[in-house]
Amino acid sequence: MDDAAKDLGRCAVVLPAGGCGERLGSLTPKQFCTVLGRPLISHTLEAFERASWIKDIIVVVASESLDLMKAIIHKYGHQRVTLVKGGETRHRSIFNGLKVFSENHSDDTAIDKPEVVIIHDAVRPFVDEDFLLQVAKSAKQHGAAGAIRPLVSTVIASSSDGFLDYSLERARHRASEMPQAFQYDVIYRAYLQCTDYDLDFGTECLHLALQYSNVKAKLLEGPPDLWKVTYKRDLYAAESVIKESISQQLCIVTNVKKEAIEVGFLLHENLKLHYKQVKAVSSSMCKTIHHLQNIFHGQCCNFICINVKDLDFEETQNLVDLLQTTNASISYPLVIVSVHLTTEDSSSGNKLSGVRKLAKEAHKSNILVYGLLINIDQDKVQLQQTVCEGTAIITALIKDRNPALVGQLMVA
Ligand SMILES: Nc1ccn([C@@H]2O[C@H](COP(=O)(O)OP(=O)(O)OP(=O)(O)O)[C@@H](O)[C@H]2O)c(=O)n1
Numbered sequence: 001m002d003d004a005a006k007d008l009g010r011c012a013v014v015l016p017a018g019g020c021g022e023r024l025g026s027l028t029p030k031q032f033c034t035v036l037g038r039p040l041i042s043h044t045l046e047a048f049e050r051a052s053w054i055k056d057i058i059v060v061v062a063s064e065s066l067d068l069m070k071a072i073i074h075k076y077g078h079q080r081v082t083l084v085k086g087g088e089t090r091h092r093s094i095f096n097g098l099k100v101f102s103e104n105h106s107d108d109t110a111i112d113k114p115e116v117v118i119i120h121d122a123v124r125p126f127v128d129e130d131f132l133l134q135v136a137k138s139a140k141q142h143g144a145a146g147a148i149r150p151l152v153s154t155v156i157a158s159s160s161d162g163f164l165d166y167s168l169e170r171a172r173h174r175a176s177e178m179p180q181a182f183q184y185d186v187i188y189r190a191y192l193q194c195t196d197y198d199l200d201f202g203t204e205c206l207h208l209a210l211q212y213s214n215v216k217a218k219l220l221e222g223p224p225d226l227w228k229v230t231y232k233r234d235l236y237a238a239e240s241v242i243k244e245s246i247s248q249q250l251c252i253v254t255n256v257k258k259e260a261i262e263v264g265f266l267l268h269e270n271l272k273l274h275y276k277q278v279k280a281v282s283s284s285m286c287k288t289i290h291h292l293q294n295i296f297h298g299q300c301c302n303f304i305c306i307n308v309k310d311l312d313f314e315e316t317q318n319l320v321d322l323l324q325t326t327n328a329s330i331s332y333p334l335v336i337v338s339v340h341l342t343t344e345d346s347s348s349g350n351k352l353s354g355v356r357k358l359a360k361e362a363h364k365s366n367i368l369v370y371g372l373l374i375n376i377d378q379d380k381v382q383l384q385q386t387v388c389e390g391t392a393i394i395t396a397l398i399k400d401r402n403p404a405l406v407g408q409l410m411v412a
């Protein structure tokens with residue numbers, strides 16, 4: 001991707017994050033609300049860090065949130081971030097963010113002026129690198145560019161007495177979304193010239209570029225996930241989108257004993273129908289995290305670990321130990337379904353206390369361990385049916401990532 005961005009020149013992003021989230025109605029401003037255990041803004045930052053061609057990430061926060069933001073940057077290891085104090089309105093916050101690049105910026109936080117600057121609300125966590133590059137390149141070519149989406153509802157105007165005045169033809173209008181990008185001089189010049197009324201009541205950066213720099217923005221239809229977290233339900237939706245995206249890959253770690261391989265094979269066949277990628281690896285293979293990472297050429301958040309009767313929890317414990325040596329669980333909660341192959345005469349009581357103890361420890365490092373018993377003392381057809389039921393349980397556990405079920409032992 002860096003190659004594709006080579007003609008772009010220096011590029012930076014300003015993320016306004018200085019609002020109080022009144023419409024969401026929480027005491028915590030929405031950019032700091034947790035989504036799958038991590039502040040929303042940290043998810044947005046991660047999306048921008050993936051684009052290594054974006055050299056500077058300017059986060060604009062209210063003065064009272066500076067310490068909190070510093071702590072988030074430190075905890076999640078965010079890179080390339082500069083913090084700037086926000087203003088009374090979104091436009092004023094963005095203007096403050098843009099000022100760090102200006103020649104007149106006197107203090108020691110001045111940063112090299114970018115050719116292209118992206119502006120993106122900190123509360124829109126789902127933006128992919130391809131689209132960012134498309135918007136940035138378009139801005140370089142046309143001076144300004146912004147994401148649009150088709151309108152969901154028709155826009156109407158009401159008169160002061162609350163009656164319909166007129167309505168807009170929906171097919172001819174679009175919703176303006178983020179990201180937007182600008183040649184830096186185009187947008188900075190516009191902010192320098194605009195009125196206090198614009199800064200206090202305006203909601204559209206593309207409009208400022210048109211009105212004050214005479215630049216017509218190129219409009220690009222973006223993917224559907226660009227929406228802004230505004231109401232409480234948007235936090236739930238954001239969590240679902242993230243859960244969905246980290247539940248596409250699955251790694252089955254099996255013991256090499258015959259019965260484990262047999263159940264591992266059946267699980268693999270069933271789970272293939274539910275996941276984009278399922279890979280099986282023998283536990284002896286994944287003694288180092290290097291092996292594990294190579295399996296997916298990236299991050300995998302979901303594991304099934306098959307333990308045979310006489311080894312009890314050894315395989316799961318090894319996997320937990322291995323995952324704890326990585327940073328993987330800092331970003332997202334990892335799931336391990338600890339599968340235990342049992343026979344009619346084995347007792348599940350020991351298993352229950354074992355899985356609870358192990359899960360409690362693992363939970364401290366954001367690894368969610370759930371137990372699943374599979375009785376292998378049955379004929380082939382029955383076993384296939386049991387594995388099928390086990391697959392449904394595994395799929396539900398991975399999809400929900402429910403901390404309340406950590407350490408529970410389920411029976412297929
Ligand atoms: N003074 C402000 C107001 C808003 N924003 C940021 O602008 C983005 C989009 O604004 P909006 O969704 O309106 O956020 P809030 O102003 O926080 O929400 P509300 O309008 O419901 O209070 C958010 O990332 C928000 O933090 C900002 O940087 N400075």
Ligand SMILES: O=C(CO)[C@H](O)[C@H](O)COP(=O)(O)O
Pocket residue numbers: 090121176177178203204205228
């Ligand atoms: O949609 C947008 C594109 O310009 C802005 O994100 C929106 O205008 C922000 O406004 P508000 O802070 O009032 O929600």
